[in-house]
Amino acid sequence: GGIITQTPKFLIGQEGQKLTLKCQQNFNHDTMYWYRQDSGKGLRLIYYSITENDLQKGDLSEGYDASREKKSSFSLTVTSAQKNEMAVFLCASSIQQASAETLYFGSGTRLTVL
Amino acid sequence: GEQVEQLPSILRVQEGSSASINCTYENSASNYFPWYKQEPGENPKLIIDIRSNMERKQTQGLIVLLDKKAKRFSLHITDTQPGDSAMYFCAARKASSGSWQLIFGSGTQLTVMP
Numbered sequence: 683g684g685i686i687t688q689t690p691k692f693l694i695g696q697e698g699q700k701l702t703l704k705c706q707q708n709f710n711h712d713t714m715y716w717y718r719q720d721s722g723k724g725l726r727l728i729y730y731s732i733t734e735n736d737l738q739k740g741d742l743s744e745g746y747d748a749s750r751e752k753k754s755s756f757s758l759t760v761t762s763a764q765k766n767e768m769a770v771f772l773c774a775s776s777i778q779q780a781s782a783e784t785l786y787f788g789s790g791t792r793l794t795v796l
Numbered sequence: 797g798e799q800v801e802q803l804p805s806i807l808r809v810q811e812g813s814s815a816s817i818n819c820t821y822e823n824s825a826s827n828y829f830p831w832y833k834q835e836p837g838e839n840p841k842l843i844i845d846i847r848s849n850m851e852r853k854q855t856q857g858l859i860v861l862l863d864k865k866a867k868r869f870s871l872h873i874t875d876t877q878p879g880d881s882a883m884y885f886c887a888a889r890k891a892s893s894g895s896w897q898l899i900f901g902s903g904t905q906l907t908v909m910p
Contacts, residue, residue, distance in 0.1 A: 717900075722902060722903075724802070724901050724902035725887075727898070732895055740897065783830060783845065783898075784845075785830075785898065787841070788839060789838070
């Protein structure tokens with residue numbers, strides 16, 4: 683089995699700050715995702731990447747950048763943190779887009795903006 | 797963006813009874829419908845899924861039904877136990893610019909009371 687590691691687990695930022703969240707997977711999966719989880723709103727897709735150096739926007743991409751530096755890692759940047767923002771950011775991976783559908787999630791990064 | 801509606805948002809049932817969660821989707825081209833369970837403090841995990849060429853699937857006390865005409869799918873948990881208490885998310889897969897995205901519902905918080 684593999685594992686998805688998200689760092690940091692907890693992230694506290696200031697309004698307007700640029701914040702970066704990191705995700706590593708050792709499944710050797712092709713596709714990686716960033717989802718945002720807000721209470722009462724489920725999981726919303728921010729960015730995903732089908733393969734190394736690929737980047738695709740989800741429905742919630744505004745205000746974020748992402749980078750797939752290598753197959754095993756996918757980072758997400760909050761370009762300007764919003765005051766009182768609180769959410770959990772979940773990274774996930776899957777074998778490949780076309781056929782395999784199961785997403786394996788990391789344990790999340792909990793963001794608080796003061 | 798595409799929506800997946802999930803109801804109810806909160807569900808409380810007595811131990812041993814059944815629990816049902818319903819989801820509707822918009823895109824008739826959606827062909828894959830997974831269900832994820834997220835226990836407190838944990839990451840979401842796939843528990844059961846159904847493809848568009850099926851109407852019913854059952855595994856270990858879980859039943860999923862798919863009505864493509866109505867664009868509706870549902871999860872039924874029979875003989876609920878306290879360990880079934882968790883957040884449940886439905887999702888529908890949609891095509892997007894040559895790749896696929898999973899669109900999640902807003903979640904159902906299930907509590908099984910002893």
